[in-house]
Amino acid sequence: MTDIISDTPKAAIYQSDDFAARLRKRYAAERRFKMYGVVAIGVALGMLAILLTSIVGQGYTAFAQHDLALEVFFDPAEIDPQGSRDPAVISNANYGALARTALQAVFPEVEQRTDRRRLTSMISNGAAFELRQMVIDDPSLIGTRKQVRIPLASDYDQVLKGNIDRTLPETSRKVTDQQIAWVDKLVANGQIVNGFNWRLFANGDSRDPELAGLKAGLVGSLLTLMVTLGLAIPIGISAAVYLEEFAPKNKLTDLIEVNINNLAAVPSIVFGLLGLAVFLNAFNMPRSAPVVGGIVLALMTLPTIIIAGRAALKAVPPSIREAALGVGASPLQVVTHHVLPLAMPGILTGVIIGMAHALGETAPLLMIGMIAFIVDTPGGFGDASTVLPVQIFMWADSPERGFVERTSAAIMVLLAFLIGMNAIAVFLRKQFERRW
Amino acid sequence: MINKNLAVAALAALASTVALSGGAQAQGRDQIRVVGSSTVFPFTSAVAETFGRMGKFKTPVVESTGTGGGIKQFCAGVGVQHPDLTNASRRIKKSELEGCAANGVTTVSELEVGFDGIVIANSKSTAHADFTIKQIFQALAKQVVVNGQVVPNPHKTWKDIDPSLPAAEIEVLGPPPTSGTRDAFVELVMDVGCAQFPEIKALPADQQKAVCNQIREDGAFIEAGENDNLIVQKLVANKDAFGIFGYSFLDQNMDKLQGAKMNGVAPDLDTIASAKYPVARSMYVYVKNQHVDVIPGIREFLAEYTSEKAFGEEGYLEAKGLIPLPKDKREKVRTSILNLTPVTM
Known part of the structure; x- marks a missing residue:
């Protein structure tokens, strides 16, 4: 045993100027x-912050809206001259005239x-329909x-909100000086009241900004995402589990893997073209329907879910599988009892990303006719819907000034929808999360 | 385990309802479908909304696909999977009608909705421009006449064309070739401007057409897509730029933009309606007669469209920027479309 005794004492190395310079350099690099x-x-x-402030700054005014508070005389001579109270007569009456008389x-x-x-151009086109609805509900x-x-009417609302410059x-x-x-x-009479804009949530789309609402879009998004979730989750998870746990490793599975990875990068409009060619033209499914939109978006999100799912399955330690097999579990039991529950948080992350992507997508929907002016709220998976x-997109494209703030407001609602959806997914993920 | 089985069952049930409802819906259709021009879209959708509000029929679905794309879908065949009406910002072509007939769409009726002016507008913070059609042609054509020769467009600034024009660089934002507005612009401005040069007229017919119809591609003319709001924003930001779009967009943005005079006439409701403003065109809706009475409500929809409170003077479409037809013309259009008179070329 021979000890190697260095010439310089140990402490000297750590005290040399060279050493101090090197150390400083390394710390500097770390700080940088x-x-x-x-x-x-x-x-x-x-x-x-810039994005949010510009959207919120432009859009927050859309959540409040000015209404005319008028005393309307529901003139029997105008609504129902014969006094028959026949619904057909009542619904055909000229309600716009009632509102105009009240304002005059x-x-x-x-x-x-x-x-x-x-x-009378101050009165929105929607006034007549709202009055009619009141009378139909309560003759x-x-x-x-x-x-x-x-x-x-929106132009006046915009003047009061300062979006049309009265100077x-x-x-x-x-709007003319006289109209202002x-x-x-x-306003001085208290006959214009500013209140929460419930029409933004209770109405469908409209060409009149003051009446345009998001209800049809919200319900349509919900229906479409239900179809997407219903198809993408079971198919995506089954594919990921099979490919990761059961599939033999050969050329064919390699090819499938490469293809799935490529599909994740395919531009979304291609899925729209596929939807047009296959579901609309070959299967004769309805145009503009959430069922077709949902299927197309499911196809688009599948690769994301499969890739994330496989990564999550791979991250489960082999010791767990071996232990389960060791106590006599069958391969299926290993997967369903142990591996899949442990991989669930990771799979759910993939699902969240996929769903968020699907929620914000418009390009594939263009080809299957979901980019359209649709007023009626869809009642089912086969109804026309947006x-x-x-x-x-449609509001951003409209010329009327009132749509500018509504576009931003709609973006805020979309973000809230997205955050709500993600919150549910994060909650579920926390429920499934396990440590080992 | 029970939970898991329940989850699987629920998913399966969801998937099957989805498939079933999809299949069942394809059988019939009780909702009118309209496709076509983005210029006519605001008007047709306003009529659709009013029509739906009356409560007897479902609100028609209106898609904005561009004139060419709309006619292609419209002419694809007869049956519930094909649209019933198409919007067009130009008249249907003979070749398109023949294509329609080849697919079984044999009778098509035409509804002339009203006029739309095409304006060249710039930001209100600069001088009010006054162009002639000839000057616009010289600014935007790919090839122009200089000293009696047809040469690639050398003009960089407006002053190069005519000393009375400003020294600003030529920068014009306009619609892409798929747009009906572009077709109409080429026909009403480029072709007309082109015809004023005897040197171009002297060319053989096919070359003449190429010179007249081609718009320059060296960056002075920028294709700005179908989104006219985007053009408005860009014009406000860039004071030297001009934009080409439908009059209805100018009408809604009077506080920011001004329409250039054309041959000395400024675009407004009166000058467009009286055809004094030279760049105006008609807009159309085409109806597939074979779908009338198969899809409920088409007759009633056409009646609503051609009612005086819609496409008449001071009707609700005028408030959206439509320029109504003269009264006698409106009556002619109304009788023609309510009798579903087939269009002939």
Whole structure:
């Protein structure tokens, strides 16, 4: 045994200037690396903040809306001259005239025809339908006077919200000085009230911004995602389990694996074309229907779910499988009792990513006719329907000024929908999570 | 274990209801389907909404596919899987009608909705432009006439074309070739401007057409997609740029944009309706007669479309930017479409 005795004492190495310089350099490198990380996160957060402030800043006003509070006389002579109370007669009456009369009563000095027309342009096209609905729901209203709230036309709503600049010269805006004076008088009278915009959630799409709502889009998104979930989860998980746990490793399974990885990168519009060619043209399934949209989106999200699922299954330690086999479990029992429950959190992460992707997708829906003007709320999987991102796209494309704030509001609703969906998935993941 | 079996059963049940409901729905259809031009879309969807609100029929579904794409789908055949109506921002072509007939769509009726002007607009914060059609052609054509020769377009600024125009660089945002607005623009501006050059007229017919119809591709003309709102935003940001789009978009953005005068006439409701403003076209809706009375509500929908409160003067479509037809023309259109008179070329 010979000890190697170095010439310099140990402590001297760690005290040399060279050493100190090297150490400083390494610490500096570490600090720099940390700083890059902080900058990267800062940039990402900054972008997010800019995006959110611009959307929220533009869109928050859409959650409130100005209504006209008018005392409307449900004139029997106008609604039901014969007094028959026949639903057909009641539903065909001219309810717009009731609203116009009520508004003109506030401004008796406005007498000229063109001025009156300008005045009544304050009343939204939707007022007549809302009044009609009131009378159909409660025919005893006929012949009575009632204080009702009817929608104010969007241009005036935009003036009151400051989105149309009233300091501009009269020719440069859609609303004349006189009309602004009328609105101001109504505000002073307390006959314009600002309240929560329930129409944004209770109505379907509309060409009139003050009436346009998200109900059809929300229900459509829900139906479409139900189909997507119902198909993508069982198929995706079965495929992942088979490929990871049971499939023999040969050329064929390698080929399948490569193909799945490639499919995950295929542009989504291609799935739309597939949907058009196969489901619409070959199987004659209905156009614009959530069932077709759901199937197309399921096909699109399958690769994501399979890849994430396989990664999660692979991450389960082999010792668990071996222990289960060792105490006599069959391979199927190993998978269903041990491996799959342990891999569930990872699989759910894949499902969340896939669903979030599917929720925000519009391109594949273009080909199967879900990008359309659809007012009626779909009642089933086969009805014509649109989805939330499509609604955003359609509103962004509309010329009316009132749609600008509504577009941002719809984006906020979509984000809330997404966060809600993710919260459920995170909760489920926490439930399944196990440590070993 | 029970839980797991339940979950599997629930998923299976969901999948099968999905499949069944999908299959059952394909049999019949009780909702009108409209496809076609994005320019006519705002008008047809406004009619669809009002029609649906009346409560007798479901609200028609209106898709915006562009004029060409709409006619292609419309002409694909007869049956519930094919649309009933198509919007067009130009008249249907003879070749398209023949294609329709080849697929069994033998009788098609035409509804002329009204006029739309095509405007060249810029930001309100700069001077109000005044162009002639000839100048627009010289600014945007791929080949122009310089000193009696047909050469690739050398004009960089408006001043290069005519000293009275501003020295700003030529930058025009316009619709892509798939758009009906582009077709109409080529026909109403480029072809007309082109015809004013005897040098081009002297060319053989096929070359003449190529010179007249081609728009320059060197960056002075920017294809801005079908989203006209995007063009509006870009024009506000870039004061030297001009945009080409339908009058209805200018009408909604009067506070930000101004429409250039064309041959000395500014675009507004009156000048477009009276055809004084030279760049105006008609918009159409085509009806598949074989679907009438098969799909419920088509007759009633056409009656609503051609009612005075819709496409008439001061009707609700005028509020959306439509320029109504003259009164006698409206009556003619109404009788023709309610009798489903087939269109002939």
